[in-house]
Structure formats: C-alpha cells, structure tokens
Amino acid sequence: MYKIVGADSRVYGPVPAEQIQKWIAEGRANAQTQTLAEGAPAWKPLSSLPEFAQYFTAQVPPIAPISQPISPLAASGVRKISGWALAGLLFGLLSILMVCCCPCLFSVPGLIFSLIGLSQISNHPHLYEGRSMAIAGLALSIVGFVLGIILIIVSLLHGNLHYHSNFNVFNP
C-alpha cells in the first residue's frame, strides 16, 4: 500500500500498487510525485521506487553530467537554466541588432534581465545555471546602450543633415 501527495498538495491513499499504476496512466501521478510506501521511513519521488521505475524510463530525461558541481547539492539534481539569463541574452542580442532603428529600447530590459539572472544564479547556484548567458547578455546590453547613446547624440547634433543619395559613397 502507498500514499502519494497529489498536485493539490493533499495526501491520497493508502492505495494498492495497481491503483498507483492507474493514476500514472491517467496523469494524476508522475515521476516527481512524493510517495510513502507502507513501512518506509521517508517520502520519496515515485520514480525512485524500483516497483514503479519502469513506468518512467521513457519519460524521464537522462540526467546530464555536471562537469563542475558548484555545491554538493548540485551533484544531486539537474540545475535549471535561469529564464532571466536567457531573456537577458536575447534582449542583449536585440539591443545590438536593433541599435539603428530603436536605440537603447532593448538595452534597458536586457540590462535588468541579465542582472536579475546573475543574482538568481549567484544566490541559488545549486538550482540555476546560465551564468555565461547572463554575462553575455549584460555585455551586449551595455554595448548596445553605449552605441545607441552615441547614435542619438550624433543624430541630434546633425539634426538638419538629412541623408540624400549622393552622400552614400558606396551605392550612389
């Protein structure tokens, strides 16, 4: 007989193994579902119980080897890529690419997202990864911001200098 914690954080059971199998098939329990087997000392994820492990072998991704565990906790589980770091990197890239049309528009959110990502990764190194993404996002955002400021200042100084075709030396 087993007890499990449902998605609503309530305890269900005790029920026999066949019932747990049915719940897995119906999507009511998954590999991460906390389970207490009768007589067992502690709650465990359902997939760690040998009698149920077979139902998850196809769904559970192989745990990627972590080359340099930052803390002992990091070795126990897979770290998630920080969503903030990813957003910071994307906005940093956009801040460079879009510097001509919308100077500084993407740099500010890129800067903020990268910094949030960096602090998230620093504070929870065992939960999040993506430090290089956050640093690259930060660098790109800063470069994009500086280029944008330069472009705005030069445009303001030459406000009356509108482009006409013979100004272009390459494509007259």
Next chain:
Amino acid sequence: MTSAGSQAVPPRIKSTSPLTLFTGAVLAFIIGCGLVFIYFFNPSTHGFYPVCLFHQLTGLNCPGCGATRALYAMVHGHVLTALHDNALFILSLAGGTIWGAHFLLQKRKNPAARLHLSTKFVWAYLAVAILFSILRNLPAFSFLSP
C-alpha cells in the same frame, strides 16, 4: 498537508501553468496584430514606421534596414522579395520559428524541458550579422540591400 481520505482520487497534473498559457496568448495576440497591421500598411508608402537613424546619418544600410519591408513582402507571400530586402532578418525569423517549434515539441514529450540558447551560438550569430552589414554596403553585394 491534509489527507484527502482513502477513497479520493488526486487531480490530474497540469503540465503548463495558467501563467505560461496567458503569456503565450498575449504574445500570440501582439504578434498577430502586428502582422495584420503590416499586411495593410506598406512600409514603402507609409511614413509612420520608425526611421533608421544610422541610415539617415550615413546613408549606409544597418543590419536591420529593410526588415519591415521584408516582413511586408513575407506576409504577402513574396519570399524572394523578402529575402532581397533583408535576408538576415527573414532567415533569423525562420530559424527562430523552428527553434520555438522544436522546443514546444520537446516540452510535450518532457514537461521539464527548458529553453536553451548557447552563448557560442550568440557570438557566431553576431559575427554573421556584422559580416552581413559590411557586405550589404559593398557594390558587389548590393543584392543584399533593399
């Protein structure tokens, strides 16, 4: 933790949170509105689109120049015109769509999948973008310019 009793059945585990669905819906709505807008208003004949400061100053084409015209051509089904207007933008759009679709497919198989973007790829992409901006301003590669 409260006990639900021995006869109760646990609820189904939702793989996507309502917040994710809401964000996705809002994003899809904004993108849809943008596409409909650009379908009816040609950037070549309407002046309210943002002007490229760099192009105004120097007359040179930046990596983004021609992107709105390319999008206009794309939503009208003129793929070759779109590629001529801004090949980098159209190819990035195609790549981004494939990347997103691939992630969504992975997410269906394994709810724990996370969106990943390698830093090396970003640097390589940036190098391609810079090369593209230089080439499109050279007479020999003027087919890359709108």
